[in-house]
Amino acid sequence: MATMKNEIDFLLHLADNALIIGHRNSEWCGHGPILEQDIAITNIALDYIGQARNFYQHAAALINQNPTGIDITQTGNDMVLPATEDSLAYLRDVREFKNLLITEIPNGDWAHTTLRLFLLSAFELELFMQLLQHTDAQVAAIAEKSIKEVSYHVKWSQDWVLRLGDGTEESKQRMQAAIEAIWPYTGELFIQPDYATAACLDYAAIQAAWNKKVLAVFEEAGLHIPSKTFVQKGGADGMHTEHLGYILAEMQYLQRAYPNSEW
Amino acid sequence: MEQDLEKIFQDKIDREVRIEPKDWMPEKYRQTLIRQISQHAHSEIIGMLPEGNWITRAPSLRRKAILLAKVQDEAGHGLYLYSAAETLGISRDQMYDQLHTGKAKYSSIFNYPTLSWADMGVIGWLVDGAAIMNQVPLCRSSFGPYARAMVRVCKEESFHQRQGFEILHVLSKGTEAQRRMAQDAINRWWWPSLMMFGPKDDESPNSIQSMQWKIKRFSNDELRQKFVDVCAEQVKVLGFTLPDKDLKWNEARGHYDFGPINWDEFWQVVQGNGPCNKERLDARKKAWEEGAWVRDAALAYANKKAKQKQQAAA
Numbered sequence A: 001m002a003t004m005k006n007e008i009d010f011l012l013h014l015a016d017n018a019l020i021i022g023h024r025n026s027e028w029c030g031h032g033p034i035l036e037q038d039i040a041i042t043n044i045a046l047d048y049i050g051q052a053r054n055f056y057q058h059a060a061a062l063i064n065q066n067p068t069g070i071d072i073t074q075t076g077n078d079m080v081l082p083a084t085e086d087s088l089a090y091l092r093d094v095r096e097f098k099n100l101l102i103t104e105i106p107n108g109d110w111a112h113t114t115l116r117l118f119l120l121s122a123f124e125l126e127l128f129m130q131l132l133q134h135t136d137a138q139v140a141a142i143a144e145k146s147i148k149e150v151s152y153h154v155k156w157s158q159d160w161v162l163r164l165g166d167g168t169e170e171s172k173q174r175m176q177a178a179i180e181a182i183w184p185y186t187g188e189l190f191i192q193p194d195y196a197t198a199a200c201l202d203y204a205a206i207q208a209a210w211n212k213k214v215l216a217v218f219e220e221a222g223l224h225i226p227s228k229t230f231v232q233k234g235g236a237d238g239m240h241t242e243h244l245g246y247i248l249a250e251m252q253y254l255q256r257a258y259p260n261s262e263w
Numbered sequence B: 001m002e003q004d005l006e007k008i009f010q011d012k013i014d015r016e017v018r019i020e021p022k023d024w025m026p027e028k029y030r031q032t033l034i035r036q037i038s039q040h041a042h043s044e045i046i047g048m049l050p051e052g053n054w055i056t057r058a059p060s061l062r063r064k065a066i067l068l069a070k071v072q073d074e075a076g077h078g079l080y081l082y083s084a085a086e087t088l089g090i091s092r093d094q095m096y097d098q099l100h101t102g103k104a105k106y107s108s109i110f111n112y113p114t115l116s117w118a119d120m121g122v123i124g125w126l127v128d129g130a131a132i133m134n135q136v137p138l139c140r141s142s143f144g145p146y147a148r149a150m151v152r153v154c155k156e157e158s159f160h161q162r163q164g165f166e167i168l169h170v171l172s173k174g175t176e177a178q179r180r181m182a183q184d185a186i187n188r189w190w191w192p193s194l195m196m197f198g199p200k201d202d203e204s205p206n207s208i209q210s211m212q213w214k215i216k217r218f219s220n221d222e223l224r225q226k227f228v229d230v231c232a233e234q235v236k237v238l239g240f241t242l243p244d245k246d247l248k249w250n251e252a253r254g255h256y257d258f259g260p261i262n263w264d265e266f267w268q269v270v271q272g273n274g275p276c277n278k279e280r281l282d283a284r285k286k287a288w289e290e291g292a293w294v295r296d297a298a299l300a301y302a303n304k305k306a307k308q309k310q311q312a313a314a
Helices: A002-026 A035-065 A085-090 A110-131 A137-165 A169-185 A203-221 A243-251 A253-257 B002-014 B027-052 B061-086 B092-100 B118-140 B144-172 B176-195 B207-212 B220-238 B263-273 B277-290 B292-313
Strands: B248-250 B255-257
Touching: A002 A035, A002 A085, A002 A110, A002 A243, A002 B061, A035 A085, A035 A137, A035 B061, A085 A253, A085 B061, A110 A137, A110 A169, A110 A203, A137 A169, A137 A203, A137 B292, A169 B292, A243 A253, B027 B061, B027 B092, B027 B118, B027 B207, B027 B277, B061 B092, B061 B118, B061 B144, B092 B277, B118 B144, B118 B176, B118 B220, B144 B176, B144 B220, B176 B220, B176 B263, B220 B255, B263 B277, B277 B292
Parallel strands: none
Antiparallel strands: B248 B255
């Protein structure tokens, strides 16, 4: 049972990551700096919502197969059964969300948004590669599908880090400022959550590959990592920034205001 | 000479031969098309805002995904309509400038606020429905790039319309609160939707020439009547009503009669005094102005790379 609970928690962690970063990217829709890029970031948001659905659906199936014996909640709220992708996304509160903090911090300017996506998706690419070896074939299948999308997210965001880092004086300053602001949230990427117990996972290897990738791009763009940093952490265990509450208040408003309705 | 060209041009139009960007065309034909196509492109881009307003609040993940894809489609429509207009010798930046300075118009429907989730259904059903009614004949517009762009736009729009109707259908089967939400949305959007067909025929200054040039195929009032006839039937399927006490089947005409449109309201909104005119334009201007440094950086980087490539080749 412990293994099953771990897998469910890990799936929720992946789903929450995808949902919250999808939400943040979707905030750009209609407000992007270039029409083509507005379309691109909306498409990326759509990819993430799709990934979130895949992970939530699988988590819901596992929860419903094991309705007793799994204490899925952290804050004492009863889990709504049967679980669905929507009950998991819309009816859990801040302390139950397991997304990384880097996904929930506000978008900031285009430099912050593209840098955040680069740092996150470079991590996800390595993580999902490992998940191809997951003993649960469904997890491996979702990872395989997601890798195609994430590879594009890495390429797209990397191009923006290079372009802005090596563009104008202003864009370089803005990209460097984004690095200073977001870097403290990158340490959490490599803290293996207690429930991430699948044998295929090797967070040290993810970190090594990520470091290599990120440093190479920064070097090409003439950017540098901050000398003094502190690691902000806790999201994966439900300790969030104040921002997540507002995301959920907005996202969950209809489900909360009109309970038990079909949409 | 000019007269000969004009004669050849009108002859092509009469024979239903498409006019292409490199063909000779009267200056007024070119200007009319630039005005109409850019207005249409701006409508797509501004139209992203009222629906974009609900992406972060969509009530289920499935609805969120559909809405994101839909608004993304609108951006795509804007993109190929701007491209079609560019074949007539105007740049996208010039068109943006006309939008931001108020010189170019966009569909006044997008100056109304989206107040509930049901508005996403009604915009699909009525607003996209009216747009399709206007746009299907444009697939046969005399100007080739516009007609071809419209073929693709119409395919996607009819998909959007079905999605909108489906949102309302689900609400119609839902709770009392959901039914109230849907009826309220229909009440708010019905009349503005009828205004989407433009002024009455006798007050539409550009219509006659556009019909002669086959840019337009049907008059504003003809299309409006067709729309009313369709919606009056569809609303019955939903079990809702249209907010018009004069709406009544007229056997002799073979059409629905409907009540008077508030043209004062229409002209107020066209002139910039609708409930959201300022917000919509401000949002576009903000995106454009705050994106300037991004576009500058992208250009500087592209130039740098091109130069490096040149030096490497030399």
